Amino acid sequence: MPVVLSQRALNRATLARQMLLERRKATVTQAIEKLAGLQAQAPNPPYIGLWSRLEGFRREQLTEALKKRRVVRMSTMRATLHLMAASDALAWRPLLEPVHQRGLAGEHARALEGIDRAAVVKAGWALLREGALTGSELGQALAARWKDRQPASLAALIRNSVPLVHLPPAGNWNSHQSAQLQPIGQWLGESAAGAAAATQDDLLLRYLAAFGPATLADAGAWSGLTGWKAVAERLRPQLRTFTGEQGQELFDLPRAPRPGPDAFAPPRLVAEWDNLLLSHADRSRVMSEAHRSRVFTVNGIVRGTVLLDGIVAGTWKIERAKNAATVVLEPFARWSQPDRLGVQEEAMRLLAFAAAGEGERHDVRVL
Numbered sequence: 001m002p003v004v005l006s007q008r009a010l011n012r013a014t015l016a017r018q019m020l021l022e023r024r025k026a027t028v029t030q031a032i033e034k035l036a037g038l039q040a041q042a043p044n045p046p047y048i049g050l051w052s053r054l055e056g057f058r059r060e061q062l063t064e065a066l067k068k069r070r071v072v073r074m075s076t077m078r079a080t081l082h083l084m085a086a087s088d089a090l091a092w093r094p095l096l097e098p099v100h101q102r103g104l105a106g107e108h109a110r111a112l113e114g115i116d117r118a119a120v121v122k123a124g125w126a127l128l129r130e131g132a133l134t135g136s137e138l139g140q141a142l143a144a145r146w147k148d149r150q151p152a153s154l155a156a157l158i159r160n161s162v163p164l165v166h167l168p169p170a171g172n173w174n175s176h177q178s179a180q181l182q183p184i185g186q187w188l189g190e191s192a193a194g195a196a197a198a199t200q201d202d203l204l205l206r207y208l209a210a211f212g213p214a215t216l217a218d219a220g221a222w223s224g225l226t227g228w229k230a231v232a233e234r235l236r237p238q239l240r241t242f243t244g245e246q247g248q249e250l251f252d253l254p255r256a257p258r259p260g261p262d263a264f265a266p267p268r269l270v271a272e273w274d275n276l277l278l279s280h281a282d283r284s285r286v287m288s289e290a291h292r293s294r295v296f297t298v299n300g301i302v303r304g305t306v307l308l309d310g311i312v313a314g315t316w317k318i319e320r321a322k323n324a325a326t327v328v329l330e331p332f333a334r335w336s337q338p339d340r341l342g343v344q345e346e347a348m349r350l351l352a353f354a355a356a357g358e359g360e361r362h363d364v365r366v367l
Contacts, residue, residue, distance in 0.1 A: 124158035265310035325355035
């Protein structure tokens with residue numbers, strides 16, 4: 001009979017695998033591999049995500065990994081931007097093609113109705129072989145041939161049909177310029193030759209290593225893919241199963257870390273759009289549904305969050321003024337004095353990492 005895992009046990013297992021129980025010693029590439037990618041809608045959150053997980057992490061380490069092409073920024077899971085180890089990006093992106101094709105539904109589907117999509121994609125490949133282009137440049141170049149079509153939808157067709165890397169310095173700390181795009185095979189050159197596509201079986205094993213124990217619905221929410229039931233049945237002999245508090249079947253790797261529910265979880269400041277909040281269909285292991293609207297905004301922002309005892313207990317942001325940077329903390333309920341002090345100390349460490357301007361004054365304000 002499967003062992004029942006409490007929500008608190010699920011919380012500790014997930015935090016351990018996400019390197020949020022204790023900071024680890026690892027290279028940037030090793031960490032991103034272990035995390036199964038790192039959400040990267042904006043440039044700075046992945047840096048903060050690594051700071052919250054790695055011992056002694058410095059911003060230049062990630063910048064260098066992107067420059068040296070060990071890590072790439074591109075659309076992968078859920079057709080959203082991630083930082084990926086180059087080898088994972090090559091292996092996983094073909095498997096995620098159906099997710100990207102679904103990204104062409106709605107407005108783009110209407111705008112592309114009746115067009116020869118294969119011809120547009122072929123033309124897009126040809127343009128990008130001549131040199132990297134921004135999405136806007138790509139759309140305008142295609143619209144010169146397909147004059148009755150919207151440039152944005154033509155560019156979207158290429159972005160969702162061709163595995164495109166955002167070339168540095170796009171994705172670097174504080175870089176907000178439009179990304180130049182290039183097919184991953186061109187960007188990685190010889191290292192891309194002969195790369196084999198991953199299977200969905202491979203993907204489930206990597207997902208569980210990073211986020212388990214988890215349901216098949218969780219795997220679908222993380223990846224955007226369907227068909228997980230057949231995958232789990234094939235892999236069942238090599239997996240371990242548990243039951244959650246609500247009776248749900250949970251899958252996991254037999255030797256994956258599952259600390260006891262009483263394992264200490266220190267205060268953590270988790271980055272905007274962090275994997276921790278975006279990789280399960282049921283987020284209750286880390287956040288109460290009652291607080292969802294205070295973290296997930298109507299315009300698609302996922303705020304930076306404060307973890308206390310492993311659970312989202314508030315939000316944070318950095319405000320800047322002349323020669324000053326302040327972490328503003330917004331608790332969801334009154335924090336105990338020890339918790340408050342622990343979060344404030346972590347906030348000051350964040351400022352030392354993220355706002356290290358000469359002569360800059362650092363402060364923490366609790367609302």
